[in-house]
Amino acid sequence: xxxxxxxxxxxxxxxxxxxxxxxxxxxxxxxxxxxxxxxxxxxxxxxxxxxxxxxxxxxxxxxxxxxxxxxxxxxxxxxxxxxxxxxxxxxxxxxxxxxxxxxxxxxxxxxxxxxxxxxxxxxxxxxxxxxxxxxxxxxxxxxxxxxxxxxxxxxxxxxxxxxxxxxxxxxxxxxxxxxxxxxxxxxxxxx
Amino acid sequence: xxxxxxxxxxxxxxxxxxxxxxxxxxxxxxxxxxxxxxxxxxxxxxxxxxxxxxxxxxxxxxxxxxxxxxxxxxxxxxxxxxxxxxxxxxxxxxxxxxxxxxxxxxxxxxxxxxxxxxxxxxxxxxxxxxxxxxxxxxxxxxxxxxxxxxxxxxxxxxxxxxxxxxxxxxxxxxxxxxxxxxxxxxxxxxx
DNA sequence: TGAATTTCTTAAAGTAGTTCAATTTTTTGC
DNA sequence: GCAAAAAATTGAACTACTTTAAGAAATTCA
Numbered sequence: 001x002x003x004x005x006x007x008x009x010x011x012x013x014x015x016x017x018x019x020x021x022x023x024x025x026x027x028x029x030x031x032x033x034x035x036x037x038x039x040x041x042x043x044x045x046x047x048x049x050x051x052x053x054x055x056x057x058x059x060x061x062x063x064x065x066x067x068x069x070x071x072x073x074x075x076x077x078x079x080x081x082x083x084x085x086x087x088x089x090x091x092x093x094x095x096x097x098x099x100x101x102x103x104x105x106x107x108x109x110x111x112x113x114x115x116x117x118x119x120x121x122x123x124x125x126x127x128x129x130x131x132x133x134x135x136x137x138x139x140x141x142x143x144x145x146x147x148x149x150x151x152x153x154x155x156x157x158x159x160x161x162x163x164x165x166x167x168x169x170x171x172x173x174x175x176x177x178x179x180x181x182x183x184x185x186x187x188x189x190x191x
Numbered sequence: 192x193x194x195x196x197x198x199x200x201x202x203x204x205x206x207x208x209x210x211x212x213x214x215x216x217x218x219x220x221x222x223x224x225x226x227x228x229x230x231x232x233x234x235x236x237x238x239x240x241x242x243x244x245x246x247x248x249x250x251x252x253x254x255x256x257x258x259x260x261x262x263x264x265x266x267x268x269x270x271x272x273x274x275x276x277x278x279x280x281x282x283x284x285x286x287x288x289x290x291x292x293x294x295x296x297x298x299x300x301x302x303x304x305x306x307x308x309x310x311x312x313x314x315x316x317x318x319x320x321x322x323x324x325x326x327x328x329x330x331x332x333x334x335x336x337x338x339x340x341x342x343x344x345x346x347x348x349x350x351x352x353x354x355x356x357x358x359x360x361x362x363x364x365x366x367x368x369x370x371x372x373x374x375x376x377x378x379x380x381x382x
Numbered sequence: 383t384g385a386a387t388t389t390c391t392t393a394a395a396g397t398a399g400t401t402c403a404a405t406t407t408t409t410t411g412c
Numbered sequence: 413g414c415a416a417a418a419a420a421t422t423g424a425a426c427t428a429c430t431t432t433a434a435g436a437a438a439t440t441c442a
Binding site for chain 3: 417438
């Protein structure tokens, strides 16, 4: 059930049998229906979600009620509002499944105990967050260096299957564009 | 000399005297003149820089030779190209001092040894990167939710002293705007 | 101190992307 | 399998921001 999670972790650190077993015993499994919520804004984000299958989206709601997607969570990715999680404060984010999804859940309540029993998990998450932070800075750079149209093309080139997988308006939101503009881009290319 | 660094670390983890001493003994100190470089693109980023005083800027160079600033490093902030650092690969970034600055340097060559001797440093960096990642996602969200003008006003409100501290064209680059446009915004407000 | 360089401002013309509104296409659920 | 809902497209009017260019102000350093 947690095969993919264990494999992911063991790409970064080594676990012995006891540790593997402990980890599996404290994780929770959840199957989320399409449009099901794992986090709603105003609530505390009391869990980290590791995506086993499906796809999540993390978004905030702008003043005008419009949803701004911050990131997608595909299998092998952790999704969490870290600030809310660590400080037990209400979150600004919503996390919703864009399709039927399965997640492995690590609850805040048990995190510290788990880390103290498997200290190398600190290293695992250090490496995970370091990578994610790095990717996030790269993204900021690209955002400012490329036009909206270029961003779309690059994304479509890098993740051709994913572009098919989520509705176009979600992709538009994620890329900071309007669905109408993506339509225009696509019409251009079709010609 | 490394007071601020130790204080920073001890906000997140506890160090004993031996650990403090070890840490201090392996850090390097460097004073960087205004416009001095700590990293140039094409080179491997073989150090993490903790800003003790002054201010750094991290930027990439776009096709058109224009510099795009990704982030500033103020005292208490770590600056590094994590990907280059961990994988020993050439960096895309430049890191330059915008004013006379002092940094504490942690070299890649000694990181693993240091972490094995002070394992709680993994936790320290896990927490640091978690925070930085979180901040970076928040920034992406704001970028898409606010107009350029709003972004400038919010930034100027949150960091009034910093706006005075760096040339306006650097601020413009960081905010993804042109210096001309910031001039217009300021002229408006002046009225 | 004063000449050279860097930074900031102003204004006019141009453009990438938005907004709005109406229509078509695709997907969903009973 | 069909009605209803959700998503995508089209086009016209609009706007936030850029580009270019030239002059003014501020900063640097010999």
